[in-house]
Amino acid sequence: MKAHVVLAHPEPLSFNGHLASLARRTFEERGWSVTVSDLYAMGFDPSERAAFYRNLQNSERFDTQSEQRHAAMNGTIPAEVQAEIGRLDQADLVILQYPMWWHMPPAILKGWFDRVFVYGEVYKSDVRFDKGRFQGKKAMLSLTVATSAETYAFNGRSGDIDLMLWPVNFTLAYVGFGVLQPFVAYGVESGLRYSSSGEIEERLQQIQANYVDRLQTIEEEATIPFxxxxxxxxxxxxxxxxxxxxxxxxxxxxxxxx
Ligand SMILES: Cc1cc2nc3c(=O)[nH]c(=O)nc-3n(C[C@H](O)[C@H](O)[C@H](O)COP(=O)(O)O)c2cc1C
Structure with missing residues (x-):
C-alpha cells in the first residue's frame, strides 16, 4: 500500500510537522511506502495565475479553467503540478495534514487544490464524484485545532467541525476520493494558551497515541457518504x-x- 501525505505548515518542528512524520513512520513500519509533499519546504506557490502557463490559449485575458484545460490537452501542465498529480495517482491513501487557520485550511493548501485539481486533467463534467479520477483511492484530513472537542460540537462556540470540514471533504469527493472521517487533534494550543504546559504535553501524547492506533487499521475504515x-x-x-x-x-x- 502507498500513502501520500500533504503537509501544509511553515514549521517542520511544529506539531503538524510531527504528525506528518509520525504517519510516515507508522506506515513504513507497517510495510507501506510513503511520499510526503511538504508544501512550504517545496516552495509551492499557491496563487494560480497566467505566469505558470507557457503557450497560453488567450494571452489577453487569463481564464483559469480554459487555460488549465488547454494545458492538459497540450501537455503543458506546470511541472510541479504534474508531479503532485503523479503522487496522487500512485497513492492508495492521501492524508492532508494542516492546522485550522481562521476556520479553514492555510492558504497554501487551498491554493494546492486550485492548482493541482486541474480542469481537463483531474476533473471534467463526466469525470467527477463516483466517476472521478481518483476513484478507488481514499483521502483523509488530519488537522490540529487550538480549542477543545466541546467547542467544535454541534452547539460549540468554534462551530460544528463536521460542517466546517464539509467543503474540504466535498472537494476530495468531487475528484473521486473516498473520504474518511477526519482525524481532528483538539486542544493543540501554541501561542494562545488556555492550559498548563503539563496538560498540553499530556494531551499531545494522547493525540499521538490515538493517531498511531487509527493508522494501524485505517484501510478497513468506511468512507463518508456523498x-x-x-x-x-x-x-x-x-x-x-x-x-x-x-x-x-x-x-x-x-x-x-x-
Ligand atoms: C492564522 C491563524 C489562525 C488560526 N485560527 C484558528 C481557528 O480558526 N480555530 C482554531 O481552533 N485555532 C486557530 N488557530 C490556532 C492553530 O490552529 C493552532 O495554533 C495549531 O493548530 C497548532 O498546531 P501547530 O503547533 O502545529 O502550529 C489559528 C492560528 C493561526 C496562526
Missing amino acids: NCLDEWGADGRIKASAPAHSPFIRHREHLEID
Missing part, C-alpha cells in the same frame, strides 16, 4: 429519491434549523 452523479436531476438539484447526507445538500423537509 451523493453519486446519477442522484442529481437535470435541474442540478438532488433527486427526491436520493438520500441527503448533510445540511449542505438536503431535501426541502430538512430546511428548518431546530
Whole structure:
C-alpha cells in the first residue's frame, strides 16, 4: 500500500510537522511506502495565475479553467503540478495534514487544490464524484485545532467541525476520493494558551497515541457518504429519491434549523 501525505505548515518542528512524520513512520513500519509533499519546504506557490502557463490559449485575458484545460490537452501542465498529480495517482491513501487557520485550511493548501485539481486533467463534467479520477483511492484530513472537542460540537462556540470540514471533504469527493472521517487533534494550543504546559504535553501524547492506533487499521475504515452523479436531476438539484447526507445538500423537509 502507498500513502501520500500533504503537509501544509511553515514549521517542520511544529506539531503538524510531527504528525506528518509520525504517519510516515507508522506506515513504513507497517510495510507501506510513503511520499510526503511538504508544501512550504517545496516552495509551492499557491496563487494560480497566467505566469505558470507557457503557450497560453488567450494571452489577453487569463481564464483559469480554459487555460488549465488547454494545458492538459497540450501537455503543458506546470511541472510541479504534474508531479503532485503523479503522487496522487500512485497513492492508495492521501492524508492532508494542516492546522485550522481562521476556520479553514492555510492558504497554501487551498491554493494546492486550485492548482493541482486541474480542469481537463483531474476533473471534467463526466469525470467527477463516483466517476472521478481518483476513484478507488481514499483521502483523509488530519488537522490540529487550538480549542477543545466541546467547542467544535454541534452547539460549540468554534462551530460544528463536521460542517466546517464539509467543503474540504466535498472537494476530495468531487475528484473521486473516498473520504474518511477526519482525524481532528483538539486542544493543540501554541501561542494562545488556555492550559498548563503539563496538560498540553499530556494531551499531545494522547493525540499521538490515538493517531498511531487509527493508522494501524485505517484501510478497513468506511468512507463518508456523498451523493453519486446519477442522484442529481437535470435541474442540478438532488433527486427526491436520493438520500441527503448533510445540511449542505438536503431535501426541502430538512430546511428548518431546530
Ligand atoms: C492564522 C491563524 C489562525 C488560526 N485560527 C484558528 C481557528 O480558526 N480555530 C482554531 O481552533 N485555532 C486557530 N488557530 C490556532 C492553530 O490552529 C493552532 O495554533 C495549531 O493548530 C497548532 O498546531 P501547530 O503547533 O502545529 O502550529 C489559528 C492560528 C493561526 C496562526
